[in-house]
Amino acid sequence: MDIMHSSLEKHKEWEGKIEIISRVEINDSIALSNAYTPGVAQPCLEINKDPNMSYELTRRANLVAVVTDGTAVLGLGDIGGLAGMPVMEGKCALFKEFAGVDAFPICIKSKDTDEIVRTIELISDSFGGINLEDISAPRCFEIEKKLKEKLDIPVFHDDQHGTAIVVGAALINACRVANKKIKDLQIVVNGAGAAGIAISKHLISLGVGNIIMVDINGIISKTQGLENKSHYEMAQITNKNCLTGTLKHALKNSDVFVGVSRPNLVTPEMIKSMAEKPIVFAMANPTPEIMPDLAKESGAFIVGTGRSDFPNQINNVVAFPGIFKGALRVRASDINEEMKLAATKAIADCVDDNALNSDFILPNAFDKSVPIAVASAVAQAAVDSGVARI
Numbered sequence: 001m002d003i004m005h006s007s008l009e010k011h012k013e014w015e016g017k018i019e020i021i022s023r024v025e026i027n028d029s030i031a032l033s034n035a036y037t038p039g040v041a042q043p044c045l046e047i048n049k050d051p052n053m054s055y056e057l058t059r060r061a062n063l064v065a066v067v068t069d070g071t072a073v074l075g076l077g078d079i080g081g082l083a084g085m086p087v088m089e090g091k092c093a094l095f096k097e098f099a100g101v102d103a104f105p106i107c108i109k110s111k112d113t114d115e116i117v118r119t120i121e122l123i124s125d126s127f128g129g130i131n132l133e134d135i136s137a138p139r140c141f142e143i144e145k146k147l148k149e150k151l152d153i154p155v156f157h158d159d160q161h162g163t164a165i166v167v168g169a170a171l172i173n174a175c176r177v178a179n180k181k182i183k184d185l186q187i188v189v190n191g192a193g194a195a196g197i198a199i200s201k202h203l204i205s206l207g208v209g210n211i212i213m214v215d216i217n218g219i220i221s222k223t224q225g226l227e228n229k230s231h232y233e234m235a236q237i238t239n240k241n242c243l244t245g246t247l248k249h250a251l252k253n254s255d256v257f258v259g260v261s262r263p264n265l266v267t268p269e270m271i272k273s274m275a276e277k278p279i280v281f282a283m284a285n286p287t288p289e290i291m292p293d294l295a296k297e298s299g300a301f302i303v304g305t306g307r308s309d310f311p312n313q314i315n316n317v318v319a320f321p322g323i324f325k326g327a328l329r330v331r332a333s334d335i336n337e338e339m340k341l342a343a344t345k346a347i348a349d350c351v352d353d354n355a356l357n358s359d360f361i362l363p364n365a366f367d368k369s370v371p372i373a374v375a376s377a378v379a380q381a382a383v384d385s386g387v388a389r390i
Helices: 002-014 029-035 041-049 051-057 085-099 113-126 139-150 158-178 194-206 229-235 247-251 268-272 292-297 320-329 337-349 369-385
Strands: 063-068 102-107 129-132 155-157 186-190 210-215 256-259 279-282 302-305
Touching: 041 051, 063 085, 063 113, 085 102, 085 320, 085 369, 113 139, 129 139, 129 158, 129 320, 139 155, 139 158, 139 194, 155 158, 155 320, 158 194, 158 256, 158 279, 158 302, 158 320, 158 337, 186 194, 186 247, 194 210, 194 229, 194 337, 210 229, 210 247, 247 268, 268 292, 279 292, 292 302, 320 337, 320 369, 337 369
Parallel strands: 063 102, 063 129, 129 155, 186 210, 186 256, 256 279, 279 302
Antiparallel strands: none
């Protein structure tokens, strides 16, 4: 509660966390003529002839739209875009602070998928990339898919892919500490919303042996009735042994637990039933699926959460600033799977072998070398995969 009160007071003091600052001095008639009329007509004409010149003659090359409809804001749920504005401003501040990327919050007053897609499409020429934020599932899947089809700039839903990328990096390094191989792992992902599905897909791309997804109704299996299209699709690529039952049944003899669900769902007995040296990423916020001290007492070898007051914080801030910086650097038309995998490996590599241990599997969020490393890896992956345009 102290931080809630402190944050509220700070927000009153700040009156917003971002502002527009001019990059040019306009202090005489010549400067005015260059920055505005009549001189500005010439860059307008150049862009009219070649739209790609917008990247050289405007700030578009370093500008990201942070877009929400406010339907899944943090742990607050559907509070609307206006109430979600402090989060969007915060995201923009992180873009600037950690990667030097300019970002602007866009809060859309609609829950209609097609209306949201059309709105973003209509304003897309002003930006070099689109960061979707805090949009509820399954609508977020459709919005991202349609925008990727319509736009020639990167579209990235951070709640899905940013989370998946950081979990992937944490898993790589946890395996290094636990002396486990990714291809041999059985992983339980609890929570089959946007984050859980994206994490599962990304870990499959990393080469994980088997994933068992669990939602409020139990284990997702192609032998059972499924509540939506996304779950049906996931049932085809997970749960190789067609296991049924609850979270308790899924965790037995599994190597890893990844929680993007609700507080206090995992018991000590569940941890004790897992395979040797269990890895637990309990990321429900603010209260994890199992508290780290209890997980450790129950035999967990490595524990990560979404919180900053415990070791191994699994935080998207080590991912999205560098990802967009790298994508913008080469004017990528997309953020594809190759770029996501490159980001995951780059984040993991930022933890030196000498520093790596069970309480330190991810780099510090304030390590300024991380976004630089991520940006370089993402940019190279964009070039190698053919989506770079310079």
